[in-house]
Amino acid sequence: MAGKLLVAGSVAYDCIETPLASEDYILGGSASYAALAASYFSPAMMCGIVGNDFKKSDVERLKARSIDISNVVFHPSKPTFFWRGKYFENFNSRETLDVRLNAYEDYKPELNESARSAEYVLLGNISPTIQASVFGMLDSPKFTVADTMDLWINNEREALVDLVRRVDLLILNDSEAKLFTGENNIIRAGRALLKLGAKCALVKAGEYGSMLFHERGFFVAPAYPVDDLRDPTGAGDSFAGALAGRIAAIGDFGFESLKKAMLYASATASMTVESFSCYKLEENGMDEIERRKNYIEKISRAD
Amino acid sequence: MAGKLLVAGSVAYDCIETPLASEDYILGGSASYAALAASYFSPAMMCGIVGNDFKKSDVERLKARSIDISNVVFHPSKPTFFWRGKYFENFNSRETLDVRLNAYEDYKPELNESARSAEYVLLGNISPTIQASVFGMLDSPKFTVADTMDLWINNEREALVDLVRRVDLLILNDSEAKLFTGENNIIRAGRALLKLGAKCALVKAGEYGSMLFHERGFFVAPAYPVDDLRDPTGAGDSFAGALAGRIAAIGDFGFESLKKAMLYASATASMTVESFSCYKLEENGMDEIERRKNYIEKISRAD
Numbered sequence: 050m051a052g053k054l055l056v057a058g059s060v061a062y063d064c065i066e067t068p069l070a071s072e073d074y075i076l077g078g079s080a081s082y083a084a085l086a087a088s089y090f091s092p093a094m095m096c097g098i099v100g101n102d103f104k105k106s107d108v109e110r111l112k113a114r115s116i117d118i119s120n121v122v123f124h125p126s127k128p129t130f131f132w133r134g135k136y137f138e139n140f141n142s143r144e145t146l147d148v149r150l151n152a153y154e155d156y157k158p159e160l161n162e163s164a165r166s167a168e169y170v171l172l173g174n175i176s177p178t179i180q181a182s183v184f185g186m187l188d189s190p191k192f193t194v195a196d197t198m199d200l201w202i203n204n205e206r207e208a209l210v211d212l213v214r215r216v217d218l219l220i221l222n223d224s225e226a227k228l229f230t231g232e233n234n235i236i237r238a239g240r241a242l243l244k245l246g247a248k249c250a251l252v253k254a255g256e257y258g259s260m261l262f263h264e265r266g267f268f269v270a271p272a273y274p275v276d277d278l279r280d281p282t283g284a285g286d287s288f289a290g291a292l293a294g295r296i297a298a299i300g301d302f303g304f305e306s307l308k309k310a311m312l313y314a315s316a317t318a319s320m321t322v323e324s325f326s327c328y329k330l331e332e333n334g335m336d337e338i339e340r341r342k343n344y345i346e347k348i349s350r351a352d
Numbered sequence: 353m354a355g356k357l358l359v360a361g362s363v364a365y366d367c368i369e370t371p372l373a374s375e376d377y378i379l380g381g382s383a384s385y386a387a388l389a390a391s392y393f394s395p396a397m398m399c400g401i402v403g404n405d406f407k408k409s410d411v412e413r414l415k416a417r418s419i420d421i422s423n424v425v426f427h428p429s430k431p432t433f434f435w436r437g438k439y440f441e442n443f444n445s446r447e448t449l450d451v452r453l454n455a456y457e458d459y460k461p462e463l464n465e466s467a468r469s470a471e472y473v474l475l476g477n478i479s480p481t482i483q484a485s486v487f488g489m490l491d492s493p494k495f496t497v498a499d500t501m502d503l504w505i506n507n508e509r510e511a512l513v514d515l516v517r518r519v520d521l522l523i524l525n526d527s528e529a530k531l532f533t534g535e536n537n538i539i540r541a542g543r544a545l546l547k548l549g550a551k552c553a554l555v556k557a558g559e560y561g562s563m564l565f566h567e568r569g570f571f572v573a574p575a576y577p578v579d580d581l582r583d584p585t586g587a588g589d590s591f592a593g594a595l596a597g598r599i600a601a602i603g604d605f606g607f608e609s610l611k612k613a614m615l616y617a618s619a620t621a622s623m624t625v626e627s628f629s630c631y632k633l634e635e636n637g638m639d640e641i642e643r644r645k646n647y648i649e650k651i652s653r654a655d
Contacts, residue, residue, distance in 0.1 A: 138536070139536035139537070140536070140537075141536060233441070233442035233443070233444055234442070234443075234559065234578070234579060234581060235559050235560075236559065236577040236578060236579040237579045240579065254560055256537065256538050256539065257538075257557055257560035257561065258560065258561075258572070258574075266651070267577060267651050268651055268652075268654070269561070269574035269651050269652055270654070271561075271572035271574075271652075274539040274570060275537070275539060276537060276539040276540045276543065278537060305654075305655070308654040308655075309654050309655070311654075312654055346654060347569075348569070348570050348571055348572050349571075349572055349574075349652045349653075349654075350652075350653070351571070351573070351608075351611040351612050351614070351615055351649060351652075352608070352611075352612070
């Protein structure tokens with residue numbers, strides 16, 4: 050049965066420079082990207098913290114997508130989490146120029162009644178300690194997803210392994226799956242994640258698509274072909290958000306439903322990377338997601 | 353209509369060291385791998401040169417697969433093309449330790465009547481000058497495929513571009529497609545190959561599968577999931593051989609037929625890398641190819 054989706058993670062202001070353009074103080078962070086993406090599939094609640102510099106226009110932007118921000122703390126004296134980054138050489142590498150935790154420094158998540166009772170939960174990319182703290186407050190979630198990255202694999206491995214064993218689906222990219230498991234082959238890495246205790250693992254490989262390792266089988270989804278990359282920031286977050294949103298919307302998280310959700314996730318993420326922030330996604334919305342999802346289905350069929 | 357397949361390329365003796373094992377003086381080279389792979393789909397003729405050290409057992413091995421070697425020159429005084437290579441770090445990189453052209457040094461391909469009249473032709477991975485020389489001798493081929501690699505893109509670019517414009521399908525891997533076109537995004541690279549004059553381009557991405565850029569559309573095939581990699585040598589050659597063999601066997605090279613052929617090619621290549629040389633392929637044959645092709649089809653279907 051369809052249910053409420055809770056999205057926890059970071060809310061940030063990003064200053065991003067790409068080989069093509071740059072933009073300052075745009076809404077970013079894993080929870081923002083994920084909640085905006087999820088909102089095209091299911092009503093979403095966001096959990097996180099923002100600072101005293103958080104713009105009214107960004108509150109409006111989230112509300113325009115009917116995102117419930119009653120679990121977002123507004124810090125009275127510190128600014129919003131801040132990230133400044135630069136992409137080089139046709140987006141092949143990126144460098145963090147500045148990162149400031151600000152409001153996140155001593156953030157302890159709090160959930161209201163409504164958030165605690167969420168049946169579908171995305172623990173967006175943030176420290177596994179914060180993810181575990183949110184997880185621990187949930188009443189009886191039906192399906193929980195955790196997204197992660199190399200930073201936490203390197204620095205909070207123990208907390209991450211513990212979390213991986215508790216959630217229903219782990220999402221990470223191919224190099225992170227290899228880093229996490231010590232396997233150099235993507236198939237071995239995916240299977241090693243299951244042995245590590247993940248119930249189900251989704252490994253993303255950027256322009257090459259994504260793979261699902263599930264007890265009921267294996268599935269490969271191509272990426273939507275993007276030839277006009279503008280800003281890769283948030284691709285993974287919006288992938289995870291769309292996936293969780295789709296699952297919450299249909300209220301089924303079996304193998305078949307996860308496969309279809311991956312196509313929607315891939316379609317949604319492809320729109321995120323064609324603009325800064327989620328501008329393109331917000332401009333084109335569900336019609337374009339649906340069109341891209343159908344196209345992905347088409348390009349992966351040999352008959 | 354189904355027709356004869358001619359496979360041109362190198363025939364080599366390889367000494368290969370992997371992190372798991374090593375083997376010396378095993379049959380290799382693009383024509384050997386490709387003709388053996390093709391032989392499971394269609395009768396194949398091989399064109400190339402071997403030396404005075406070429407083993408009788410290898411002649412028998414090719415004949416056991418009904419490969420016509422009447423266009424293979426036996427050099428009277430020089431040894432067979434020789435390659436010694438070593439794979440490092442879980443196969444992530446490889447180094448050529450020794451390479452000797454030997455019999456290939458001043459090889460000029462010659463084709464008999466039967467080879468000249470081949471309707472389906474695979475110009476396996478070898479210098480584009482040799483590939484063009486074979487191409488120039490053909491009477492009226494229906495469908496020609498050229499496989500290539502970084503060496504020729506770097507060293508014989510002009511000859512390669514000229515060849516690419518004449519054949520029907522170009523096969524290369526993702527990093528080579530990027531190198532050839534100067535594009536850093538795989539989709540842009542594929543499209544740039546068409547602009548360069550290729551009628552159709554097939555870009556392989558190893559464990560992530562392969563992509564077909566065709567005037568009638570775009571197609572993505574997953575790789576067969578291999579978790580027991582033993583020797584990646586010849587993966588691309590056997591992919592190309594199986595693809596060309598399948599096309600020759602069904603006698604149709606439209607977009608739909610190419611898509612299906614990619615699944616067979618991916619299935620066949622996955623067996624090549626699970627052993628040295630083509631041992632696994634020759635051991636398991638068509639039943640296992642068919643099983644893997646069906647599995648690839650299954651893992652790429654969301655419904």
